[in-house]
Amino acid sequence: MLICDEYLTPASLDEAFAAMERHRGRYRVVAGCTDTLPWAREGRAGDVEIPVLIDVTKIPELNERHVGDTRVRLGAATPIQRFLDDAALGRAMPAMPRCAVWFADDQIRAQATLGGNAVNASPAADATPCLEAHDAIVELASSKGRRSMPLREFITGPGKTQLAEGELLTGFECDAFPGYGGSFEKVGHRRSLVISVVCLAVMVKLDRDGRTIEDTRLAIAGIRPVPRRLREIEDLLRGKPLAGALLEEAADMPLDLVQSRSRQEYRRDVVRGFLVRGLIAAAKRAGASPDALTRELEAAYG
Amino acid sequence: MVDIHLDAIINGRKVSRDVKPHLRLLDFLRDDLNLTGNKEGCGAGECGTCSVFVDGVLMKSCLMPVAKAQGATVDTIESLAKSGELSVLQKAFHKAGASQCGYCIPGMVMAATAALRANPFADREEIKERLGGNICRCTGYQKIFDAVELARDVQNGRVPATALLETDTADGEVIGKNVRRIDAPSKVSGRLKYAGDMTMPGMLHVQVLRSPHAHARIVSIDTSAALAMDGVESVITAADVPGKDGFGVFVHDQPIMARGKVRYVGEAIAAVAAEDALTAKRAVAAIKVVYEQLAPVFDPDEAMLPGAPVVHDYAPDNITKHIPIRVGDVEAGFAASDLVIEESYSTQAIEHAYLEPEAGLAYVDHDDVVTVVSPSQNITHHRHMLARIIDKPISKVRFIMSPVGGGFGGKEDMIYQGMLALLAMKTMRPVRLVYTREESIISTAKRHPSRTTLRMGLMRDGRIRALAMRMVCDGGAYGLSTEGVMRKAAILAAGPYAIPNVQIDTYGIYTNNTPSGAFRSFGALQTQFATESQLDIAAERLGLDPFEIRRINAMRDGDMTHTKQKLGSVSLMRALEAAEQASRWEAGAPTVRGPSRGDLNHDDVRPSVTLGTRFASGDASSEAAE
Ligand SMILES: Cc1cc2nc3c(=O)[nH]c(=O)nc-3n(C[C@H](O)[C@H](O)[C@H](O)COP(=O)(O)OP(=O)(O)OC[C@H]3O[C@@H](n4cnc5c(N)ncnc54)[C@H](O)[C@@H]3O)c2cc1C
Numbered sequence: 001m002l003i004c005d006e007y008l009t010p011a012s013l014d015e016a017f018a019a020m021e022r023h024r025g026r027y028r029v030v031a032g033c034t035d036t037l038p039w040a041r042e043g044r045a046g047d048v049e050i051p052v053l054i055d056v057t058k059i060p061e062l063n064e065r066h067v068g069d070t071r072v073r074l075g076a077a078t079p080i081q082r083f084l085d086d087a088a089l090g091r092a093m094p095a096m097p098r099c100a101v102w103f104a105d106d107q108i109r110a111q112a113t114l115g116g117n118a119v120n121a122s123p124a125a126d127a128t129p130c131l132e133a134h135d136a137i138v139e140l141a142s143s144k145g146r147r148s149m150p151l152r153e154f155i156t157g158p159g160k161t162q163l164a165e166g167e168l169l170t171g172f173e174c175d176a177f178p179g180y181g182g183s184f185e186k187v188g189h190r191r192s193l194v195i196s197v198v199c200l201a202v203m204v205k206l207d208r209d210g211r212t213i214e215d216t217r218l219a220i221a222g223i224r225p226v227p228r229r230l231r232e233i234e235d236l237l238r239g240k241p242l243a244g245a246l247l248e249e250a251a252d253m254p255l256d257l258v259q260s261r262s263r264q265e266y267r268r269d270v271v272r273g274f275l276v277r278g279l280i281a282a283a284k285r286a287g288a289s290p291d292a293l294t295r296e297l298e299a300a301y302g
Numbered sequence: 303m304v305d306i307h308l309d310a311i312i313n314g315r316k317v318s319r320d321v322k323p324h325l326r327l328l329d330f331l332r333d334d335l336n337l338t339g340n341k342e343g344c345g346a347g348e349c350g351t352c353s354v355f356v357d358g359v360l361m362k363s364c365l366m367p368v369a370k371a372q373g374a375t376v377d378t379i380e381s382l383a384k385s386g387e388l389s390v391l392q393k394a395f396h397k398a399g400a401s402q403c404g405y406c407i408p409g410m411v412m413a414a415t416a417a418l419r420a421n422p423f424a425d426r427e428e429i430k431e432r433l434g435g436n437i438c439r440c441t442g443y444q445k446i447f448d449a450v451e452l453a454r455d456v457q458n459g460r461v462p463a464t465a466l467l468e469t470d471t472a473d474g475e476v477i478g479k480n481v482r483r484i485d486a487p488s489k490v491s492g493r494l495k496y497a498g499d500m501t502m503p504g505m506l507h508v509q510v511l512r513s514p515h516a517h518a519r520i521v522s523i524d525t526s527a528a529l530a531m532d533g534v535e536s537v538i539t540a541a542d543v544p545g546k547d548g549f550g551v552f553v554h555d556q557p558i559m560a561r562g563k564v565r566y567v568g569e570a571i572a573a574v575a576a577e578d579a580l581t582a583k584r585a586v587a588a589i590k591v592v593y594e595q596l597a598p599v600f601d602p603d604e605a606m607l608p609g610a611p612v613v614h615d616y617a618p619d620n621i622t623k624h625i626p627i628r629v630g631d632v633e634a635g636f637a638a639s640d641l642v643i644e645e646s647y648s649t650q651a652i653e654h655a656y657l658e659p660e661a662g663l664a665y666v667d668h669d670d671v672v673t674v675v676s677p678s679q680n681i682t683h684h685r686h687m688l689a690r691i692i693d694k695p696i697s698k699v700r701f702i703m704s705p706v707g708g709g710f711g712g713k714e715d716m717i718y719q720g721m722l723a724l725l726a727m728k729t730m731r732p733v734r735l736v737y738t739r740e741e742s743i744i745s746t747a748k749r750h751p752s753r754t755t756l757r758m759g760l761m762r763d764g765r766i767r768a769l770a771m772r773m774v775c776d777g778g779a780y781g782l783s784t785e786g787v788m789r790k791a792a793i794l795a796a797g798p799y800a801i802p803n804v805q806i807d808t809y810g811i812y813t814n815n816t817p818s819g820a821f822r823s824f825g826a827l828q829t830q831f832a833t834e835s836q837l838d839i840a841a842e843r844l845g846l847d848p849f850e851i852r853r854i855n856a857m858r859d860g861d862m863t864h865t866k867q868k869l870g871s872v873s874l875m876r877a878l879e880a881a882e883q884a885s886r887w888e889a890g891a892p893t894v895r896g897p898s899r900g901d902l903n904h905d906d907v908r909p910s911v912t913l914g915t916r917f918a919s920g921d922a923s924s925e926a927a928e
Contacts, residue, residue, distance in 0.1 A: 001324075001580075001583070002324065003324045003580065004323050004324045005303045005304060005323065005324075006303070006304040006323055007306060007323035007324070007367055007369045009369055009370075009372065030367070032365075033365055033366065033367060033370075034347060034365050037326070037346070037347070037364070037365050037367075038346040038347060038365070041345065041346060041738070041740060042738060042740035042741070042744075043740050047583060047587075053323075053367070055367070055369065055370070057370070081359075084916075097917070098914060098917075101431070101913045101914050101916065101917075102913055104347075104435070105350070105434050105435025105436075106360060106413070106416065106417075106432055106434070106435055107347075107350065107353055107360050107361050107362045107413075107435045108347055108362060108365065108435065110359045110360065110361055111361055111362070111365065111366065191431075191434055191912075191913055192431070192434025192435055192913075193347075193348055193434065193435060
């Protein structure tokens, strides 16, 4: 049970910083609360008494959304559901809608925020590998000023980030990838409401004929302390003709990705299958020429 | 505490109130507004029965601080049936028989309402996906999906509204017919009151102190600080029990709160009744217990060894119950067999996971009748036990069975009713206890974990000549239903097979683990898992079809079971045939299967696990995201 004496909902950043200053050492920031409330239960943190909760979801800047042709800016309080509601956003970040359908369930993703996912920094978080594939920059602010850094520097380990005392995550800025095909592969113990055992974000851009891979982005999570971009695979694929043998070659690159403590062999098998399947799905959504990939390949990894 | 002044529109009415800042929207709706239709099943966003609309968007109200509802429009399950007239979806749930225990149903109906709002043409796969945040433990979901499809078709004019009402029982026959459940409207509307939904004027809230140790002597319990707290009415321990303490289905070995020592992590030690649950919680935290650690035993085989820690003094060998069965001469049977297979099997503890965590309300009525309202699966037995424990004549003890939000055997034990009765007697006020999901998992019975060794002797033609089984079950810290589970496990161990020589021993053993108790199948699963697995192994070794080896050994009409019951009619052959057909079984020994399988990947077989049907379905918002 999460017990507080006061629940504040500041209407601006300044109000939030003032509250944080006033209650220094006695508050906790919350957004969607979907990590915080389950955390404050028996078997985890148990009953937690926090004098002041500061809810940042009503701060306008944290709800901003700018979708441009080359860049996207998203406020930290953006709920995961937006990637399913906002068509322009879905086009600019084509793996994210696919990630969103796998994220918790219809109810929770209406509440769970992108910022919460990043600050919570779970190795099994689903949104962070997508953001990593977009080279996302996190924007931070405190009463003393603002700073920004790449997401991959911000998340330093399981549950660990560079967020400083008195600081808020205000938003993300990242590349837009309109015209890319996106996919998100995820497996856990069931379909909905499941923690990723492995998850993979893939984006592919093809040439006009749908035969050559012009660009691709991949990032994987669930199998290491922090999400990992798969640049080696991106480099291998970029500029090559789309073909099943190439995708399998990519999946077979000896990258030694699985660092989990449990079920390593299983995870390695999954990673290989996900790489091929994710690339096929993203390529198809990018308009792959019908004869570029064989039906046998699709059936094998379907 | 700084109250929040909340202004919101709830089920169409303006609400303007001061609320405690730590409440979740669910607490506010249920406790402050008495809108108990939506339930709490897990408190952690997993089960979905708390789902409500907030500004038209379905949310899990157990994960939402009430302050987030400031200025919002909130609609609960109570909003759907306008003036008692069920919505199309609610009628469809009724018609399709989509409710069993009913505890998940308010959330299911809400999620289904949201699904058909998002896509009025959603197909079954998309419906499944959109209901993915809601868990049902009883129905297996199929009837729920049937109901949503029916409602969709009625809403879209594809089938007439009369389809919601049709029954095929016009001529008054009910057996074998599709009958509408008479209790369904109360469940689909959220109007049915489970124990945790009930309140009484002046009611106190109960919280329980539980043991952090598996095996320890209780040196002292100091409740003075808890009792001194504002709002605390009473604190009880084993010392307050007026009668002969002890409950259990077969042996009365479990005190209503730990007496002298604790035997498992999670065992109740003391209980507090206070004006509100938070005060009771804080009082529980203020109780001081001094323990002296005792060596624990967690493995039933180790518990059977000489010198093992003793869990109960009355059972120095830690054996709760041993059930032996002897038929014929197994050694002679093995000697005469062509093939003898010996294997070992194990099964694990399983939680019932009924959607309704334990809850109960107790009061002493105007005639001094101690009354306990709870979802007990065994009220008459509980009544007799409680009368002895609280030292009252049976006429002064009453049990009322509240709707059971799923039981599966897990609510057969009188785990908390004794504490409630005692607190009602002490305070002379109504008292209510509602378990959290975690508390339910920690402290209540599980399915018996088992270890089995099985020897089976067969003839070359597949006939079983002898079967010898020894199963050791972890009964945990208290007896509960262990004796009955061991009996049924033994009785059914050799399966529905005519075997001339049988030797079976089942043992229920005390350990310092969570007690094991009644759980669907009541022991049959554990022994039959071994026997049926062994039959598959035998089929492979003998080159027989697994169905065939079962037919060869099947008991027939008039046969005698291993425990000497004469069987009038045996439906095993029909069951085998139905299973064979439904699974598209490809006849032959398990080793003959070629590289391709004809039994898989038919239209009625679910493709590999994936999500995202909504992208293909034409749901405008998601499609656009493509
Ligand atoms: C049933 C269930 C299923 C789930 N399924 C998934 C899933 O499939 N995939 C997945 O990735 N996650 C899942 N989650 C986890 C959770 O929903 C996500 O991590 C979510 O993104 C957290 O966001 P939030 O806004 O709810 O976080 P909160 O609980 O509000 O906050 C989480 C942490 O972030 C901090 N924080 C939040 N916002 C800010 C900010 N702007 N500045 C500074 N600090 C901030 C908080 O202080 C807190 O420490 C699930 C959770 C539940 C309960």
